[in-house]
Amino acid sequence: MSDQDRVVVFDTTLRDAEQTPGSSLTVREKMEIAHQLARLKVDVIEAGFPASSNEDFEAVRRIAHEVEGPTICGLARVVPRDIERAGESLRGAPHPRIHTFVGTSDINLQGQLRKTRDEVLKMAVGAVQQAKAYCADVEFSPMDATRTDPDYLCEVVAATIEAGATTINIPDTVGYAVPEQMGELIRYLRQRVADIDRAVISIHCHDDLGLAVANSLTALKYGARQAECTINGLGERAGNAALEEIVMAIRIRGEYFGLRCGVETRELFPTSRLVSRLMRCVVPRNKAVIGANAFAHSSGIHQDGVLKERSTFEIMSPQDVGVESTQIVLTARSGRHALRHRLEQLGHTLSKEEVDKAYERFLEVADKKTEVYDEDLLAIVGDEIRDVPEKYHLEYLHTISGTGTVPSATVRLLIDGQTKQESAWGDGPVDAAYRAIDKATGTAAKVEEYAIRAVTSGSQAMGEVTVQVKEQGRTLTGRGASTDIIEASAKAYLDALNRLAVATGIQRQHPQAV
Ligand code: KIV
């Protein structure tokens, strides 16, 4: 295959997916994911939206200067200050890109921007020209392209290429397109825009109708050569096109598509799990390519077939995407070295202190569970290695529940180093524990979502709880894991409150400590 058949893989997990309520990341967490994306060998990392906050500016700046390999991109609206902030954050970086965008559909122009087509066209051209003063690599997105009048779209694309855009991205912002229409749109642009070959055509699809990956692949088939996507398909609303699905479709059906890409597919699984942990978003078991069931054959006929000849019912091997075929099971006799080694294979490179912390917890779990699986280890790491200061730490939890009993809970917390104990009753033991925590912390946070899942199978399995809470207009998600699901629930709630405390700088009135 020639160079023209190579697809540029553009990851926007740290920008588009990070906008998801409850999934925000600290700068350090962003750095960790960016380093892993570099190991995955994506071509471009969209690291953030520098004008949106000082944290985003700092994250883009550090990623652009410290993460080696991929091009690092910062997003900017077509306004001078945004371009300036993006340019400043990328200044001096080895491979910088500015990505500037503006809505071009009439719905956007009339309903939100209140501007004419001419005004928007001028703003787009001005932004690309301004961005060119900072770096040669400039991407332009006519947002809501799939609902934009095709002739106006061609006009904007032609003008922004003329102004110096080197990549033209076609976003299906609201996930409205269907595959054939998407293919036709790319064909139309290629026929109608004279200088289209001076830029790479990119595709950026949202998954509102579950068609993001299909639309992206069709666009590539019709001549797009950059795919914008996110790990685990995370993103606004129903999410973005899943990187792992696009990459494996290109790899497994390379002949059909006549395409290839440079992604190191064995890093897909570790990357997926790292993002899931840090963004506190569980990967569905049946998720294509990297879900826990993606390689599990349960029907007798399929099991028989796979045992005789793998290709009968498997189109890719678990190893291709980084799932180890031999599940290594650690026990209480396993040492720190084995733990560190296994965690590294799972995508987690920890410091010595972090390994010590994880090892202590691992021994507690191994004592209760006998065998500790990869999923348990990932839950332990998610629980112990946090990048958020622990304002509230759970010291003690006691619950009483049962048929004909009023469920009650007593919690003892360490709050900013001081002990505080409270009791409460509730509808069930989790509710009672949450009420006791509310009393102890003085929080007014509301629980918006609560989910529990067994990390592995069997009654000894660790339970992992994710809880989404809202306070002062901020929504954040906490996560906790334990073999005791009430304890996991309490830890998840406290994790969310700790994140809220950092995000909102909330100073609560704490009743006198005991
Ligand atoms: O979905 C979208 O249109 C975007 C743009 C900023 C490219 O994310």
Ligand code: ZN
């Ligand atoms: Zn988007």
